[in-house]
Amino acid sequence: MFTLLHHPFCPQSRFIRLILGEHGLDVRPVEERVWERREAFLRLNPAGTTPVLIAEGIPAVPGAAIIADYLDETYGERVGERRLLPTSMPERIEVRRLMAWFNEKFFEEVSSPLVTERIYKRFMAEEIGGGPPETDVIRAARTNVRYHLAYIGWLARTRNYLAGDRLTYADLAAAAHLSAIDYLGDVPWAEDEAAKAWYARIKSRPSFRPLLSEWLAGVPASRTYVDLDF
Amino acid sequence: MFTLLHHPFCPQSRFIRLILGEHGLDVRPVEERVWERREAFLRLNPAGTTPVLIAEGIPAVPGAAIIADYLDETYGERVGERRLLPTSMPERIEVRRLMAWFNEKFFEEVSSPLVTERIYKRFMAEEIGGGPPETDVIRAARTNVRYHLAYIGWLARTRNYLAGDRLTYADLAAAAHLSAIDYLGDVPWAEDEAAKAWYARIKSRPSFRPLLSEWLAGVPASRTYVDLDF
Structure with missing residues (x-):
């Protein structure tokens, strides 16, 4: 059983929840308001960011990329062909490139602001x-999301999933970040049919359900947030 | 033979050069001025950042973290006990945490500005x-470097190397970022004896020599930049 220190709308944390869901691993999510800089939290992750994964027998695992590596190295082998971080080097490089693209670039330019x-x-x-x-x-981020959506659409038209033939960390990272801002109605889906069709596929996975049930008092979800056929 | 698209003062690129040096791998460094947004470069790494490693038979490897993983997965096993990314999970987590600390947090708060x-x-x-x-x-970055130096000093007093008993990626990442700003004389070494002693050890490694021979026309190196006994 894992504990995940997270925020329900932290895109990086959503990425980890999707991975745990794909692996069928149980998790106890605990909301952390990083801006409060809680001392006990900073002892677990001096960088002061979510997500942080707590598991027995190992130190706290801080940050989306490090948690993703840990989960792959611990549980990846047993899922065989469905491994979310492929084992062939060219695929690994492409998956990691896109994972970093969303967790770093998309995060900085769109989902974090x-x-x-x-x-x-x-x-x-x-x-x-x-x-x-x-x-x-907000205006700058809403401008940035358009070129990112076009890039996702281009990848989705070129490949079956974003990084290649199969579902990988790349898809989960992209979908996690999009989902957080889709709640706010900030994804211009009409601009790219291929991106929208790809997202509809990821969104209909069982691992996605817990994200779609997040509701925030005072901030209603966009009309299509939970709609699988948006 | 590798080609590394880098800038001589890009701290992330310096980290990769240190890893290549530790492995005794030959590299042809090619200076990339990322701000010129060269089209052929953006095709290799759409994120437009250095470093990018070019090797035969695989796609271009973009970004310090992804290159470090690639090099470990390809050459790590053959160096046995001296592996820069340890194989035990608790050590891996700590090394990766510190590697991200320097490549992301120190970079953003100190070395990049x-x-x-x-x-x-x-x-x-x-x-x-x-x-x-x-x-x-500049003033903000010079303030930030002080708490980072104190953190390095605390780690160095607690452990033999930053992440534990042996030299790891954590030491190379920290030293790479420090070296770029040490050239500029922006490290207040006098504030932390333990940090200084640790850096002197890393700086005297043969893998460090190519960095110390970098000179920039019009920007003289600080008095102690090449001095191993500074």
Whole structure:
């Protein structure tokens, strides 16, 4: 049994929840408000970021990329052909490239600013940056999402899944980040049919269900958030 | 034979050069000025960042973390006990945590702003952000480096190397980032004896020599940059 220190709308944490779900591993999610800089949390992860995975017999595992590696190295072999991080080197490189693309670049340019401005800032005290969202930041992120969606669409038209023939960490990372901002209605799905069709496939996986049941008081989900046929 | 698209003062690229050096692998370094957004370079790494490793038979390997994983998975086993990414899970987690700490957090808070302001901006055209350095940015980075140096010192006093008993990726990542800003004289070594003693050990390794021979026209190295007994 794992414990995951996370925030329900932290895109990196959603990525880890999808991986755990794909492996059928049970997890106890515990909400962490990183902006409160809780001392016990900082002892587990001095970087002060979610997600952090707690498992028996090993140190706390901090950060999406490190948790993904840990889960692959511990549980990957037993799923054989369905391994989310493929074993052939060219595929590994492409999966890791795309995983970093979403967890770093998409996060920085799109999902982190949107989730921070539109969700986290509601809960943050004013003296640490809470308050109304910055419309400039939101506007920039909504511009950025368009080229990312086009890139996803291009990959989805070229390949069966984003990194190749099979479902991999690349798909789960992309879908995790998109899901967080899809809740806010910030994905212009009409702009790319291929991206939308790919997302519909990922969204209908059982591992996705726990994400779709997240609801935030005062911030209603977009009309199509839970709709599998959006 | 590898080709490494890098910049001599890109801290992430220095990390990869140290790994290649430790493995005794030959590399042809090719300077890439990422701000010029060369089309052929963007085809190799759409994220537009250095380092990118080119090797025969596999796609271009983009980014320090992905290259480090690739090199470990390809050459790690043959160095046995001296493996830079240990095989036991608790050690792997700690090495990866510290590697990410330096390649992401230290990079963002210290080495990227200093190298960008003090080196890259000299070569950038004005319309893409070139010109004189922002003194505010430099001041903030020079404040941040102090807590990072104290953290390195704390690790070095607690352990033989930063992540444990043996030299690992954690040491090479930390030393790579420090070396780039040490050239600029931006490391307050006098503030932490343990950090300084640890760095002196890493700096005296043969893998470090190529970094110490980097000289930049118009930007003289700090007085102690090449001094092994600084």
